[in-house]
Amino acid sequence: MAHSRIARHSSKLVLGIPILWIVLFMLVPYGVLLTYSFWLKKYPLFVPAFQFGNYWTLMTDPQYIKVLLRTLKISALVSIASLLLAYPFAYYLVFRLKNPTVRLVLFMAVIAPLWVSYLLRAYVWKTILGTEGILNSFLMSIRLIDEPSGIFLYNQFAMVLTLTYIFIPFMVMPIYTALEKIPRSFSEASADLGMGPIQTFLKVTLPLSLPGVVAGFTMTFCLSFGDFIAPFLVGGPDGQLVANVMASQFGAALNWPLGSALAVVMLFIVLSIISLSDWFEQTGKVEL
Amino acid sequence: MPAIIELRQISKHYGSVIGIEHVELSVEDGEFLTLLGPSGCGKSTLLRMIGGFEEPTTGQIILSGQDVTDLPPQKRNVNMMFQDYALFPHMTVGQNIAYGLKMRGIGKVEARQKAEGALDLVSMPDKIDQMPHQMSGGQRQRVALARAIVREPKVLLLDEPLSALDANLREQMQIELKHIHDKLGITFIMVTHDQTEALVMSDRVIVMESGLIAQDGTPEDLYERPATPYVANFIGTTNLLPGQITARNEVGTRVEIGGQSLLTHYEKVPAQDSVQVGTRPEKARFLSGEDAEEDNTLLGCVVECIYHGNSLRTTVRLNDEQNFHVDAMLPMGMARAASPKPGDEVRIAVDPDNILMFEIGS
Numbered sequence: 079m080a081h082s083r084i085a086r087h088s089s090k091l092v093l094g095i096p097i098l099w100i101v102l103f104m105l106v107p108y109g110v111l112l113t114y115s116f117w118l119k120k121y122p123l124f125v126p127a128f129q130f131g132n133y134w135t136l137m138t139d140p141q142y143i144k145v146l147l148r149t150l151k152i153s154a155l156v157s158i159a160s161l162l163l164a165y166p167f168a169y170y171l172v173f174r175l176k177n178p179t180v181r182l183v184l185f186m187a188v189i190a191p192l193w194v195s196y197l198l199r200a201y202v203w204k205t206i207l208g209t210e211g212i213l214n215s216f217l218m219s220i221r222l223i224d225e226p227s228g229i230f231l232y233n234q235f236a237m238v239l240t241l242t243y244i245f246i247p248f249m250v251m252p253i254y255t256a257l258e259k260i261p262r263s264f265s266e267a268s269a270d271l272g273m274g275p276i277q278t279f280l281k282v283t284l285p286l287s288l289p290g291v292v293a294g295f296t297m298t299f300c301l302s303f304g305d306f307i308a309p310f311l312v313g314g315p316d317g318q319l320v321a322n323v324m325a326s327q328f329g330a331a332l333n334w335p336l337g338s339a340l341a342v343v344m345l346f347i348v349l350s351i352i353s354l355s356d357w358f359e360q361t362g363k364v365e366l
Numbered sequence: 367m368p369a370i371i372e373l374r375q376i377s378k379h380y381g382s383v384i385g386i387e388h389v390e391l392s393v394e395d396g397e398f399l400t401l402l403g404p405s406g407c408g409k410s411t412l413l414r415m416i417g418g419f420e421e422p423t424t425g426q427i428i429l430s431g432q433d434v435t436d437l438p439p440q441k442r443n444v445n446m447m448f449q450d451y452a453l454f455p456h457m458t459v460g461q462n463i464a465y466g467l468k469m470r471g472i473g474k475v476e477a478r479q480k481a482e483g484a485l486d487l488v489s490m491p492d493k494i495d496q497m498p499h500q501m502s503g504g505q506r507q508r509v510a511l512a513r514a515i516v517r518e519p520k521v522l523l524l525d526e527p528l529s530a531l532d533a534n535l536r537e538q539m540q541i542e543l544k545h546i547h548d549k550l551g552i553t554f555i556m557v558t559h560d561q562t563e564a565l566v567m568s569d570r571v572i573v574m575e576s577g578l579i580a581q582d583g584t585p586e587d588l589y590e591r592p593a594t595p596y597v598a599n600f601i602g603t604t605n606l607l608p609g610q611i612t613a614r615n616e617v618g619t620r621v622e623i624g625g626q627s628l629l630t631h632y633e634k635v636p637a638q639d640s641v642q643v644g645t646r647p648e649k650a651r652f653l654s655g656e657d658a659e660e661d662n663t664l665l666g667c668v669v670e671c672i673y674h675g676n677s678l679r680t681t682v683r684l685n686d687e688q689n690f691h692v693d694a695m696l697p698m699g700m701a702r703a704a705s706p707k708p709g710d711e712v713r714i715a716v717d718p719d720n721i722l723m724f725e726i727g728s
Contacts, residue, residue: 266419267452269439271466271517281465285456 114338132339149320153302156241164249172257203240207231232314249294256290296355370395376425386577402564403574445519449526451510453498460494484512524556609643624686630721644722647693653713664714
């Protein structure tokens with residue numbers, strides 16, 4: 079029976095390591111975060127307590143509500159812009175492009191930036207949009223403007239543009255996968271039964287690709303929602319997002335309890351969005 | 367009978383690769399026509415051209431007098447049953463069947479009635495509100511058929527309709543499809559690589575070989591009078607042996623096969639003397655000692671016996687080292703034991719009416 083004892087112990091070991099990992103690096107930090115969110119700040123220390131003052135501040139101080147709404151707006155704009163760009167692109171790759179090599183190259187062209195440092199990709203837009211940037215020198219060279227313009231950088235537009243560029247692969251991938259799973263015979267059958275290309279798209283292709291759209295929307299939305307580099311690099315003075323405010327609570331503002339409460343609220347919002355999209359995916363699920 | 371479909375000089379080239387070359391075909395109204403051939407012979411491409419899913423490089427497709435070569439699928443009065451059925455997974459069976467009716471301006475109530483009617487025809491009542499993924503393969507196949515016929519097309523195209531079914535169900539569906547064809551009275555054009563399916567179901571079979579029509583005829587034509595060795599071997603099995611014509615006269619043609627002489631009454635006598643001689647395994651039989659008088663015989667030695675349940679295939683090595691198969695049915699009471707065993711010297715008799723001849727290289 080020694081053999082089975084070894085097997086039993088080894089299976090415990092195999093499961094034990096990841097469980098230990100999850101407990102140590104996920105559950106414990108969440109617990110610490112949650113605990114801190116109820117504490118009091120008594121400069122320069124944080125005092126253990128159980129009170130909802132931090133949450134009350136977040137819900138009543140217009141400063142935080144404003145940042146939260148701005149973050150939701152930016153995330154929504156980024157997701158919508160990504161969707162509008164990614165869907166036609168993925169559709170073109172899957173249904174229109176005949177050459178598989180070109181398809182692969184174009185698909186990789188979208189995915190490849192993911193291997194480049196995130197910071198670098200965000201920084202690139204600074205050099206494109208800035209006063210010394212490519213956009214300005216181009217516009218000056220065609221004499222559309224006489225002197226460099228500062229309107230392109232340090233505003234919400236620059237932020238949406240940068241975030242869309244950074245997160246669009248997460249929209250393209252699920253939509254591409256969803257479209258690719260649709261058998262070619264479906265659109266042929268639809269045409270065979272008398273439907274034109276537009277009706278075929280609306281009645282067959284689009285409904286069957288919705289799970290990909292939902293997955294892509296969820297990912298780009300949640301990623302933008304938690305972003306704090308783009309606002310820092312290309313967002314202007316009124317471009318702070320929730321993550322920046324949160325980071326400052328743990329830094330300059332030195333108010334860990336409030337920062338923790340903000341983190342808990344963010345976590346709650348993101349988890350709600352993910353469960354919503356999960357639920358949507360489950361109810362709308364079809365077997366291809 | 368008038369032609370419902372005419373294919374005129376249809377060719378399809380993929381770059382420099384030839385898919386289909388100068389195919390001429392006329393399909394009669396109400397016919398059950400089968401395009402038969404191995405994969406890559408161009409049969410599916412031809413079917414998809416009739417459906418409008420592929421364009422011919424050159425040639426014309428005429429559907430009941432109208433040139434439809436450049437029309438998209440949605441503008442042609444033909445419907446296709448797809449090999450993978452292509453049922454829309456996000457719609458119920460009823461919605462799938464009624465899908466093609468909306469474009470015709472048919473109202474919801476009437477569309478549902480028509481869908482029910484089509485489901486009745488394929489013996490699937492009460493399934494109208496089910497989802498495709500809840501159904502078995504055979505049931506889905508019937509739904510696909512119902513969807514294809516509900517618009518009352520002039521021609522129904524079937525792309526390997528039974529290939530996804532298991533053997534028992536396939537046999538049952540062969541007969542059922544034939545009955546539905548008789549009931550509807552419309553033209554069926556089916557693509558298959560299964561020769562049994564083609565023989566059982568069709569009025570006429572087109573055998574295709576690398577983009578060309580190898581033979582066009584009734585199932586009986588193809589089996590009894592194959593035009594080429596290719597057809598003879600694709601439809602059933604044929605013993606093909608090289609032979610030399612030694613005499614041609616009013617009695618028949620005499621051919622020599624590896625030193626043994628056979629008489630044949632086959633009408634299409636090749637011009638050259640070097641020929642291929644073909645015999646169906648089941649049209650040859652073993653002679654016992656008493657039948658000494660038979661003269662159309664081949665001598666050989668049994669090398670192998672394969673038991674097929676209802677029949678026995680015996681492989682005989684002829685004197686010139688060629689193999690010759692003989693199939694014998696095993697009717698009631700006839701024991702396997704009575705047949706020749708490996709190592710036995712045997713005489714094989716073939717009737718002069720059952721010996722085919724082909725030109726070398728045809």
